[in-house]
Amino acid sequence: MVEINFDGLIGPSHNYAALSPGNRASASNLGAVSRPRAAALQGLGKMRRALDLGLPQGLFLPHDRPATGWLRALGYRGGDDEIAAAAATDDPMRFAQAMSASPMWTANAATVSPAADSADGRCHLSVANLSAMPHRSHEAAATLAQLRVAFADPAFAVHPPVPSFGDEGAANHMRVAPAHGAPGVEIFVYGVDGGRFPARQSRAAGEAVARRHGLDPVRTLFVEQSTAAIAAGAFHNDVVAVANEAVVFAHEQAFADSAGFAADLARAMPEAMLIEVPAAAISLEDAIGSYLFNSQLVTLPDATMALIVPSECRVNPRVAEWLDALGAGNGPIRRVEVVEVRESMRNGGGPACLRLRVVADPATVDPRFLVDAARLDRLTALVTAYWPVEIAPGDLGSPALWRQCRTARAALLDELDLVELA
Ligand code: SUG
Numbered sequence: 001m002v003e004i005n006f007d008g009l010i011g012p013s014h015n016y017a018a019l020s021p022g023n024r025a026s027a028s029n030l031g032a033v034s035r036p037r038a039a040a041l042q043g044l045g046k047m048r049r050a051l052d053l054g055l056p057q058g059l060f061l062p063h064d065r066p067a068t069g070w071l072r073a074l075g076y077r078g079g080d081d082e083i084a085a086a087a088a089t090d091d092p093m094r095f096a097q098a099m100s101a102s103p104m105w106t107a108n109a110a111t112v113s114p115a116a117d118s119a120d121g122r123c124h125l126s127v128a129n130l131s132a133m134p135h136r137s138h139e140a141a142a143t144l145a146q147l148r149v150a151f152a153d154p155a156f157a158v159h160p161p162v163p164s165f166g167d168e169g170a171a172n173h174m175r176v177a178p179a180h181g182a183p184g185v186e187i188f189v190y191g192v193d194g195g196r197f198p199a200r201q202s203r204a205a206g207e208a209v210a211r212r213h214g215l216d217p218v219r220t221l222f223v224e225q226s227t228a229a230i231a232a233g234a235f236h237n238d239v240v241a242v243a244n245e246a247v248v249f250a251h252e253q254a255f256a257d258s259a260g261f262a263a264d265l266a267r268a269m270p271e272a273m274l275i276e277v278p279a280a281a282i283s284l285e286d287a288i289g290s291y292l293f294n295s296q297l298v299t300l301p302d303a304t305m306a307l308i309v310p311s312e313c314r315v316n317p318r319v320a321e322w323l324d325a326l327g328a329g330n331g332p333i334r335r336v337e338v339v340e341v342r343e344s345m346r347n348g349g350g351p352a353c354l355r356l357r358v359v360a361d362p363a364t365v366d367p368r369f370l371v372d373a374a375r376l377d378r379l380t381a382l383v384t385a386y387w388p389v390e391i392a393p394g395d396l397g398s399p400a401l402w403r404q405c406r407t408a409r410a411a412l413l414d415e416l417d418l419v420e421l422a
Contacts, residue, residue, distance in 0.1 A: 001116075002056055003299070003358070004357070004360060004365065004370070005050060005356070006109075006355060007043060007047050007106065007354050008104035008105060008106040008109070009104070010039040010104045011040075011065060011405070011409070012040075012405045012408040013062075013066075013101045013391070015099060015395075016033075017097075017393065019097060019100060019134075020133055020135075020136075021198065022197030022198055022200075024288065032346065033391065033393075034343065034391045035343055036388045036389075036390075037383060037387035041383055043344065043354060044379055044383065046341055046354065053300055053337070055301075056370070057371050058365065058371065060146055060369065061409070062104065062409060063142040065098070065100075065406075066087075066098045068080045069138075070098055074087075081402065088396065097138075102347075107236075107355060108128050108130060109143045110143065111209045112358050113125075113209075113215060116184065117175070118213050120157070122156060123151075123359065125157070126159040126209045127140050127161045128170075129205075130169075132198050150368075150369040152366060162212075165205040166200050167205035172189045172200075172201040172236055172238070173187065173206070173209075174243035175187070175243060176245070176247075176265065177245060177269075178245065178269075180359045185219045185220070185272070186219065186220050187223055188222050189201065189237035190205075191225045192224060194227075195231050196231040197230055197235065200235060201237070219268055225254065225255065225256065234284070237254065238293070238294055238353065239294050240287060241255075241293055242293055242296070245305075246269070246332075247272075247332050249307070251276070251277050252276050252278045252279050253284050258276065262276075275332075275333070277322070281318070282318055282322055286318055289312070289316060291310050291351075292309065292313050292319050292323075294353060295307045295351055296351045300335070304335065305332050306333070306335040307323075307333050307336050309336060309337070310338075311342070313338070314338055323336050382415055387408055388401065388404055
């Protein structure tokens with residue numbers, strides 16, 4: 001059993017339409033010109049870095065854009081281009097919601113419970129409903145289709161989204177375990193509405209996922225996000241906390257009751273280690289501006305841990321200094337790796353948002369969803385050939401762009417021999 005990170009390949013329609021209230025980066029880039037090709041190449045660069053570190057790497061595909069199936073369900077009629085043209089003229093914001101490349105953030109694709117935690121010994125995946133944001137709410141059907149292909153082996157159980165209650169998937173879920181393959185404690189982090197921004201994750205959804213996955217209640221925690229963190233821009237818990245094996249790395253203000261969380265975690269798993277960064281060292285503002293906690297905390301083949309941080313962490317002097325001290329100290333995190341995912345970051349998606357972690361035997365995963373260096377070379381060439389260089393806000397309504405997005409995705413499906421997802 002190993003942990004495989006499945007990164008979302010950044011889709012050809014990547015653009016800045018400020019669709020996510022409460023996500024500061026997305027809101028502040030309204031109207032900016034995006035660079036889909038550079039974005040996807042940055043994402044592929046991150047995957048390559050993981051391979052170079054000796055980690056297994058997987059990938060999920062961008063969804064079909066414009067999302068005409070969703071627009072059709074909203075009452076638009078005709079062929080795909082007619083539907084897109086009608087929606088783009090009628091309601092440009094709605095149309096932008098149909099053009100979003102948001103499936104790139106696969107930390108929101110599903111919640112995953114490894115086999116060691118579940119009653120039936122299978123790895124369970126529940127697709128997230130993402131119901132808090134219209135542009136994300138229509139991802140679930142295509143995500144479910146994709147996960148059913150990738151994880152068709154009986155080692156997995158893939159569940160459709162939980163109904164009725166907001167669920168944002170792995171971004172609001174942490175797992176703490178002595179080792180990836182050993183039984184662990186699963187932590188479902190939820191928000192409570194009433195603050196400045198929507199609380200996207202409900203407690204009821206986490207409870208439903210835990211029940212479906214057959215988790216042991218003794219090793220399952222439900223923890224409330226702090227309203228201060230949500231108000232400061234932590235629209236998902238993974239903006240202020242990350243866990244790997246026995247380590248939880250979190251901001252002091254991530255949770256409503258951090259002392260209560262620390263005590264519950266220690267009771268559930270005495271060997272858990274909580275690395276809490278005090279607000280006096282790094283303010284919530286600095287944490288969210290740099291995305292320090294939206295890093296990938298990974299165990300390397302030599303059993304030490306590395307923190308894969310976005311380059312923005314190097315720009316903030318307080319965060320940079322803190323990271324230098326972390327790497328030089330004798331705690332469990334010995335190495336800091338800096339990756340460049342600026343295009344995704346400008347929509348509020350750091351290294352950890354771009355990946356879904358699945359603990360599995362790689363032999364049970366459909367190999368079309370796994371990458372090696374040669375496949376990354378081919379994907380780099382394909383993205384360079386097909387992805388648009390730039391998208392300005394006024395381009396979203398252009399039929400030429402819709403055609404380019406469809407052609408690019410078709411070439412990708414062909415390259416990976418995944419035409420059944422067309
Ligand atoms: O849901 N941004 C995403 C970012 C998701 C980050 N994921 C995690 N934290 N795991 C969101 O807010 C912006 C799209 C736009 O504005 O066009 C967006 O959807």
